[in-house]
Amino acid sequence: MTTTRILQISDLHFGPPFVPQVAEALLQTIPDLAPDAIVVSGDLTQRAKRHQFEEARAFFARLAPIPLLVIPGNHDVPLYRIYERLVNPHGLYREIICDDLNPVLEVGNVVLVGLDSTAPRRSISNGRIYKDQLQHVQKTLENVPADKVRIVVAHHHFAPGHDRVIDIGMPKTRRAIECFVDHRVEMILGGHLHRAYIGNSLDFFPGHHRDRGVVIVQCGTTTSSRGKGRERDENSFNLIETGPDTLTVIHYLYLESTGKFAALSKHIFPRHGHPFNTGAAGSGAVAS
Numbered sequence: 001m002t003t004t005r006i007l008q009i010s011d012l013h014f015g016p017p018f019v020p021q022v023a024e025a026l027l028q029t030i031p032d033l034a035p036d037a038i039v040v041s042g043d044l045t046q047r048a049k050r051h052q053f054e055e056a057r058a059f060f061a062r063l064a065p066i067p068l069l070v071i072p073g074n075h076d077v078p079l080y081r082i083y084e085r086l087v088n089p090h091g092l093y094r095e096i097i098c099d100d101l102n103p104v105l106e107v108g109n110v111v112l113v114g115l116d117s118t119a120p121r122r123s124i125s126n127g128r129i130y131k132d133q134l135q136h137v138q139k140t141l142e143n144v145p146a147d148k149v150r151i152v153v154a155h156h157h158f159a160p161g162h163d164r165v166i167d168i169g170m171p172k173t174r175r176a177i178e179c180f181v182d183h184r185v186e187m188i189l190g191g192h193l194h195r196a197y198i199g200n201s202l203d204f205f206p207g208h209h210r211d212r213g214v215v216i217v218q219c220g221t222t223t224s225s226r227g228k229g230r231e232r233d234e235n236s237f238n239l240i241e242t243g244p245d246t247l248t249v250i251h252y253l254y255l256e257s258t259g260k261f262a263a264l265s266k267h268i269f270p271r272h273g274h275p276f277n278t279g280a281a282g283s284g285a286v287a288s
Helices: 020-033 050-061 082-087 091-096 131-141 173-182
Strands: 004-009 037-041 068-071 104-107 110-115 149-154 187-190 197-200 215-218 236-242 246-255 260-270
Touching (some): 004 020, 020 246, 037 110, 037 187, 110 131, 131 173
Parallel strands (some): 187 215
Antiparallel strands (some): 004 236, 197 215
16 A cells, blocks of 8 residues: 555534534545545544443444544543542543543554644643653654654644644643654644644754654634634645655645535645655645
């Protein structure tokens, strides 16, 4: 397999903000996209309640048999149930969705490393990536063949969006980015911002490898009414195609006029060590 297709959805928010008709439109779109895997980059629920997790699990069952990589978001740990948040913050998530908070999925020419960026005892909204998680990235990727595409998935953002919405970044972001670059991670998939952003870590952290930044792909909210910024009241997802020479991100937006998702923009990036062929073009900003 020379090209792998990954569908990235995020911020589903099962609960009051969830929009059922948009979710159904997503389910109708997936067969045409023929993804090899689906990534869910956090915030499955609105308030980490049992019935919300169960609704998310039932939704995921409808995606079978496509392989899934799912990670929690800050809304997937209790906010107001303080004792539970301090003592067993991921209890319901691990019982109902997945016991592994930092999952790894290998499919086609891609290795996906999921990281739980929630920090329920320290930083509920901003998130955090800890040193042991970076060691997990290193251990996972140290023996991966050089031609494999290495992708990290985390709910919280490593870079702010390019608009006027104020985004408070994760602590120690530079440390994480430098680790990813050192281990030749080519792309980061994230959510949390409730609007799309497609760019590169070199815009924010030049680092000590100026020749290879990390493509950053933020997904908007796919099935909730909580879109922000230019995607206020909008729903979106991304389709990533990983080829031998390029990484392509196609951004989809839900159109109320048709009741369907439609491709809105396409972004092509050269892989590390693979300059564009004559006539190829790339983009680092989402056009929605």
